[in-house]
Amino acid sequence: MSGSDALDRLARLAGIEDGWWDFFGEWRVVPPETKRVFLAAMGLPADSDEQVWASLKDLESRPWRRALEPVLMADEHSAPPSIAVTLPAEADEVEHSWVLEEELGIRHSGSFRPGDLRWGEEYQLDGRLIHRRWLDLPALPPCGYHRLILSGPKGPLAEMALIVTPPRAFVPEVVERGAGAWGIATQIYSLRSERDWGVGNYGNLADLAEGAAKLGAACVGINPLHALFPADPERFSPYSPSSRRFLNVAYIDIEAIPEFRECLEAKRMFASPGYQATLARLRGYSQIEYPDVMRLARPMLEVLNRWFRRTCMGDDNPRGQAFRAFQAEQGEAGRRFAVFEALHDRFARDGKAYWRQWPEEYRRPDSPAVEDFVLEHVEQVEFFQWLQFIADGQLAEAQARGKAAGAAIGLYRDLAVGIAGDGAEAWAQQDSLALGVSVGAPPDPLALKGQDWGLVPFNPVTLREHFYAPFTQVMAANMRHAGALRLDHAMSLARLYWVPPGQPADQGAYVRYPAEDLFRLVALESQRNRCLVIGEDLGTVPDGFRERMDRMGIFAYRVMVFEKLADGAFRAPEDFDAQALAIAATHDLPSLRGWWAGKDIDRREKLDLYPREGQAAEERAARAADRIAMAAALAGQGLLPAGFPVSPALTDTQAVALAAAAHAYLGRSASRLMMVQMEDVLGQELQMNLPGTTTQHPNWRLRYKADTAAILADRRMSDTAEGLRGNGRG
The missing domain is CATH 2.60.40 (Immunoglobulin-like)
Incomplete structure (x- = not known):
């Protein structure tokens, strides 16, 4: 066997595919250089022929060097x-x-x-x-x-x-009976109320969950709640988290913390003219200024934590006991996360935010220097545990209020596909990850130059050797206080598109994962947590993947604007997949009104996101045909008049009529769960995220114009709910 043959064999054994078909129908061969980079990230050195042979021998002989395999999966x-x-x-x-x-x-x-x-x-x-x-x-x-x-x-x-x-994931009764159920989809940061501090919070979510349930919604779908970077608030993408196991503390409803009602220092700070002026300014913005929000919130949280330690940490105090119980429940993982937060807080002030830039003795969580740091900074470490305690309690309250008001499912959470390489989870679980590469996507209609999400993937070679615990712990954490969970880019259960460092996003390759085992683990956690699982299966989907989802009871994800037949007509409602969630658009698309107007095309053209000349014009022509096809589909169901205008610009009245018709169409669909996006109901032109951009578009920063109570009371929302109930949903 030649050196190149050995490299190819090693790459295949490690799960690296030889090539992939791109969006334009061309077969893209993965070059040897990319394979070597990926293998090194898996802990299999391959820079030379000698290293390739040694790594190949190591990988092939591992099953014979251990008395037991790390994992055995058995069927119930x-x-x-x-x-x-x-x-x-x-x-x-x-x-x-x-x-x-x-x-x-x-x-x-x-x-x-x-x-x-x-x-x-x-x-x-x-x-x-x-x-x-x-x-x-x-x-x-x-x-x-x-x-x-x-x-x-x-x-x-x-x-x-x-x-x-178990053989299948959990499916709640509400989506099995009648015409199924419906829910409201939103972004928690976009919510407004008289009690937010410039960004939506868990209290706003609780209000929405309760109000939506009273309208007949079975669930409220939200963006990922993963922990971000409090010491670096410019890192605010919910899909690029520091850790997927812990919660975003920027969403804490500060005024709902019990200590806020008791602490005189906090009351004086809050009542000061400067504080109130800053608060009013932040609440008035149409876009969230995360650094300003954190500068306002952090000192208040520190004051409240000091008061908590002073008044609640006695042995006989129920609130203090609840905190200690929470610490025990979170275990070593929770402690390590808090230690990272404290270290990150310290070193970020010195311009060393990335843990690989820290002094070497702090780069491993189990080092003696880290233990010494914990002993010297107990209160600071426990401050970050306390923040998680508060966030977890408020999220639990949101779920409880929604369920008590009649929501059969409750909160519908979202799991990002990966983590940031410089975050807490990467620091704590270095041996379980493929550090040095990132996850992305090959070119597709949403991002024609491909995408590099900057996220670190699990290492498929070592995942079984860690008993799959890194995977199952993430699943369990995100099913907590939830009745449904969306798996962003669900194809990651079978394979992920990796991108080499410093290379364009279209120069990556697919890496396989143990799909059979991961599917079964999802089903197990789903049953244990009584949590419906929805797999976002958009984009390039491996052969047989959707069939496996269907067999395992995992719902598919059907977006109306993509549900078209070969002749360009939109799929009839009765032909939608039954075991699926149906929705008009997603956070990566413009609202229905924005899609109709082609706002996403305008934006991509302005930002030079098209890989070749004339592609924007082609997309506009295709969108014009889509408008005609959608109007015909809605009119064919008697939901729009035959003469509904198909020009890009719509009046407010026409935009609302379009949204009402689209939701009624989805309400009639065979899909057992359908979601309503608030911006669509209100006829707003919003796009929460523009794929392929960072600062060029206000990603993850847009807020609704009205507060949550006003939106729930809006006639357009109540009419939508009434129409869905009339179709038998809920």
């Missing part, structure tokens, strides 16, 4: 599993033992001589003969995460995660 109600036991041939007659610890604490045990087990195969490893045999367990434990420990005469030899999974 299947036969008792057989465990592959891999030991040197000379151990055949040596007594060994095993212990199976079920998740709830029940223990099972047994002993065996390897030579007595059912034969498997053998392998020569470094001149030593290795035997693999099969250990048959007497019974299958229930659904959940269990641990099998193998021991020899000198003690434990290996540990395996035995994970038993």
Whole structure:
């Protein structure tokens, strides 16, 4: 085998695909240089032929160097599993033992001589003969995460995660009966009220959840709530988080914190003329100024935390006890996150925001220097834990209020596809990630030059070796206080498009993930948390992926403006996928009115986002045809008059009529869940995010003109809700 052949084999074993079909129908071969970069990010050096051979030997022999595989997945109600036991041939007659610890604490045990087990195969490893045999367990434990420990005469030899999974994800009854259910989709930061501090907050979300439920909505869909960067508030994209396991503290409703009502220092600060003037200015902006919001909020939060420590941390104080219980529940992961926040706070002031720029002794979470820092800065670390305690409590309150008001699902959360490489999760879980590369997307109609999202992916080579815990912990954290979860770019369960550092976004390659295992883990967490799962399956979708989603009970994501037939006509309502969520547009598209007017095309042309001359004109022509087709589809259902204008510009009345017709159309669809975007109902021209841009468009900063209470009371919203109820939804 030549060096190039060995490189190709190593890349395939690691999951790197040989090439991909681009949007224009051309096969793009992945060059050797890209493979070497990706392999290095997976911990498989491949800069030279010698390194390639060594990495190939390492990867091929790993299953023979360990007594147990890291993970065994078993189906609920299947036969008792057989465990592959891999030991040197000379151990055949040596007594060994095993212990199976079920998740709830029940223990099972047994002993065996390897030579007595059912034969498997053998392998020569470094001149030593290795035997693999099969250990048959007497019974299958229930659904959940269990641990099998193998021991020899000198003690434990290996540990395996035995994970038993259900056949399908959880699907709530409300989307199974009648015509299904509907919900309201929004962005939490866009919400307004008399109690926001320049950005929407968890209190606003609670008001919306309760009000939407009273209108008949089963759920309220929101943007990701992931932790961002408090020490660097310019980093405000909800899809580029510091950690997906913890919450964004910028959304804390400060006036709802119990200490705010009690602390005299906080009251004086809040009542001061300068504070009130700044607050009024921030509330009046049409776009969020995140640094100004944090400069106003941070000192107040510190004052309230000091008051909390002074008044609530006694042994007999229920609120203090609740905080300690929260710390214990969050465990080591919660503590490490808070430690990162404290370190990031310190070093960002010195211009060293990236943890790889910190002094070397702080770059690993388990270093002695980090432990010394924690001992010296206990109160600061606990301040960040307290912020999570507050945010978690307020999010729980939002879910509780929505459910109490009649929402069958409640909050519908969103999970970003990856994390920022300089954030808390990357620092805490360096061995589980492919540091040095980023996730993106090849060219598609939304971003014709491709996209580099700057997000760090899981390392598919080491994910199983960490018992899939990094993946399942993220899933569980985002199903907390929620009845539904959207997986942004759900294709990441099967493969991700990686981009080499410093290269254009169209120079990447696809990397495969253990799809079968990840799908089953999603189903397990879905059932455990009674949480509906919606997979955003837009863009380039691998063969068989949607069929697998359907089998596993994971809902598809159907966007009306993309639901067209080969002849350009829009799909009839009854032909929409049943196991799906239907919506008019998404946060990456303009509102329905903006789409009709081609505002997204105008913006992309102005910002030079088209890869070739004349493409904007082609898109305008296609959009004109789409307007005609949509008007015909809506008129065909009797929802718009036959003469509805198809020119780009609409009057306010026409925009509202278009939105009402589109929502009625989706309300009639076969999809079991449909969502209503507030900006569409109100006929506003908003686009929350323009893919392919950063500062060129006010991404993640736009706010609604009216507050939440006024929107819920708006006749257009109540008419939409009434129409959906009339179609049998809810």
